[in-house]
Amino acid sequence: MRAAVAEGVNAPLSLIERDVPDPGAGEVLVKVTACGVCYSDLNLLQGKYAFARFPVIPGHEVTGVVTAVGDGVTFPEVGTTVGAQFLYDSCGHCNYCVRGEQILCPRKRITGVVTDGGYAEYAVFKAGFVTPLPSGLDPVQAAPLMCAGITAYNGLRHAGATPNSRVAVIGAGGIGTLAIRYAVAMGARVAVVGRSRRGEDAAKAMGAELYVSTDESPAAETLKTWDGGADVILNAAPSSTAAAETLGGLAPDGTLILCGYSAYPLSLPVQPMVLNRLRVMASPSGSPHDLRDTLAFSAQHQILPAITAITLDEAPETLDAMAAGRARGGRGVITFA
Ligand SMILES: [Zn+2]
């Protein structure tokens, strides 16, 4: 099979030929239909995951068809279209695993970072960690839901987005656009925070009632005039400091949730946080049950990201464009014929 391999930090991806892997006990072999190219793949190549194991096949936004199963696997059956995500597997017996919160397991392993992922024609996954794709979701367009989608959807619900709550989303990229659409579909009132007015029309078309341009005024001030502030501010921009600056735009009892972040330490004004019982939290992607919920909600409301289909050979240049800030036209998704 054809595969792209990350050989080490700051090394270019190698396009290689390799034997199709055999599924072991409890595993399924998936013929990959599509794999999203994510900024986390760039983090891997740039050495930002200290726990990475090179050489490794990247890719954790995978959809495909189960073509063989290992010993003991009764579900999913051969022929099922499934999605595989960032969480490869977990220990299965810690308090988080038994609660169904495998994403919090101290011994979790990450797809495409510690184990081989979806930049290949075939990949092996744990049967209990793949999720059947609901009918009505195109497997190519749905690939980024396995990471950007679950991160946005799960972030919103952990932060307490409810019908009629006021949700502000910072940044309208991959995660941000999905967060805007999920929040609208959840029945929340939505504001979008961007730098210039350029994103305003798109935000309003997705159902946002307010657009805040930080070029014109500080986001915190504008959000505070929105019926007293946002109940949830979801940061989808790759900047922790930009998120911290919006904290004053929260209503009392509000939550700032970091789905996007940068490496800089956060500096937060504590007194207003105490006086208004504000929360700041971060959120990873999610557990298998979270992916089921994300995919079901996406299918019900037909929420699918904008994508650009690419070939495996085009993956290195797509990653280069992302690293240089030149990525345009929706998430790159590697497709296999
Ligand atoms: Zn990702």
Ligand SMILES: [Zn+2]
């Ligand atoms: Zn565990």
